Amino acid sequence: MFAPLLICLREGIEIFLVIIPLVVYFNKNKMYNMTKSVMLGGSLGALLATVIASVIFSQTSLLNGPASELFDGLLGIILAGLVLYSVVLLRKSKTFSINPDENFVSLSRRGVSVIAGVTFFRELLEATLFILTSSGTSPLIVTGMSILGLAGAALVVFLVTKGISNLNISLVFYILNLFLIALGAYYLGDGLEVLFGSYIPQIFKIGMLVYAIPSYAIIIKKDLKILLSKIK
Template sequence: MLAPFIICLREGIEIFLVIIPLVVYFNKNKLYGMTKSAVLGSALGTLIATIVGSIIFSQVALLNGPAGELFDGLLGIILAALVLYSVVLLRKNKSFNTTANQQFISLSKKGVFILAAITFFRELLEVTLFILTSAGAGDPVLLIGSSVLGLASAALIVYVVARGFSMINISVVFYMLNIFLIGLGAYYFGDGLDVLFGKYVPESFKLGVLLYALPSYYLMLKNDLKKYLTSGMIK
């Protein structure tokens, strides 16, 4: 159950990098009403994501035969595309600042509530899709436990860094998680192709893994190497 833990750790860091610095700032400045709005919004987003996720799980469980295979294959390809988009194509837009964003600070209580609700809902729904692929691979209790542990670990990491208790470089942590996630995306893509076309194309799984992993790692490492060369660190 390492995959659900890693996925929840990564997505959790994205969530808490927005929410926890805000809460730390609000508490430091005794804006407890704003903190309450953030907490309530987070709870609402989590609740809605849980309900939607439960509905998705219950409906998927009803699929059997060709319909189930078609869903599994398409889900694998969709998740692979999601990983490619969020990990490779959007990496240049990611912010890893553990201080509260001034744009968010200026929001009203209602704005903070909506921001927290949307953040939790969007990321947790994404987590649900990833976990869905592992639902039949093991003990559901272990699956849920590893997912919750991943989210809790993400919250702890962001909290200790935001409070200045640790000098952990979140960018490095996130980078390593992205490397793992690309590999997982390659597996999903290969598995999806194998489910859909394995009867007609031999070695669909291996072909899918290579077609996905090689370009993705190339784009990721190319961008990072370019930034490193232009950063002035090399003299």
């Protein structure tokens, strides 16, 4: 039940680490037109992602029988692959800076608007794919948890931006990544069980272990190297 909240919290941090420092910077320098462009682009990106998400949800709800099972199985495997790429192999890690990227600041109003729109659209659509796996849960609960996660992410980044909190966003993001790996392992196991469970009874556990053990080993190994280098 809490998966949508944690997923949207993680994706929301990715969004607001780009958006909020920009808005704070523009307002501080009285560049209010740039702020409006950020808000407009973000709103359009969020609206487009919401529309596409609604279409995806409405279409998947029509699936039943073998088609529904095939979709659920393939979706689980795709999401597991997405987690493996973005969290384990690509190693997304968020560092915090009050100053926004200079390349973003130097863009025109249209450019800043596009950056904001693409950021919202990409991350919200990614979150939608994960939330699809919660189709068995009440839509109201899923929606409420998702909104709460995004609101929490905005609040955390805003408080740190304003200096009200010294929360380590990198640590929060790292913990959420560990959770996401566990979720990816579950998705892979579940997807394999849907597709091949009738042939291999223990495929769910096998899939989870094959996914989780190497993924955690890769992350822990890299982090140990970083820690040891700092100690030396």
